[in-house]
Amino acid sequence: MPTYDYKCSACGHDFEVFQSISAERLTECPECGGAVERLIGAGAGFLFKGSGFYQTDCRSSDYNKAAKADKPTASPPKKDEKSASKKDAKKAQ
Numbered sequence: 001m002p003t004y005d006y007k008c009s010a011c012g013h014d015f016e017v018f019q020s021i022s023a024e025r026l027t028e029c030p031e032c033g034g035a036v037e038r039l040i041g042a043g044a045g046f047l048f049k050g051s052g053f054y055q056t057d058c059r060s061s062d063y064n065k066a067a068k069a070d071k072p073t074a075s076p077p078k079k080d081e082k083s084a085s086k087k088d089a090k091k092a093q
């Protein structure tokens with residue numbers, strides 16, 4: 001499903017929405033109800049890397065905090081560190 005990038009012309013709020021191609025495009029800003037315009041050229045996939053995909057800018061700070069708290073679980077196993085340093089020591093001798 002493509003992701004569409006919208007920007008509110010009233011308050012400047014920009015956001016992304018997943019919509020099917022056949023879906024009607026949004027015309028109202030979720031924040032202020034003003035008119036929004038759809039920005040062309042936003043690629044799906046790339047948007048997943050953005051800080052607040054789909055979410056509003058206001059919410060994204062909380063969203064980022066949660067995302068950061070989840071990330072550091074991917075630490076390298078200590079076993080590898082030991083064997084790696086042993087190998088280095090042997091090489092040095």
Ligand SMILES: [Zn+2]
Nearest residue numbers: 008011029032
């Ligand atoms: Zn707005």
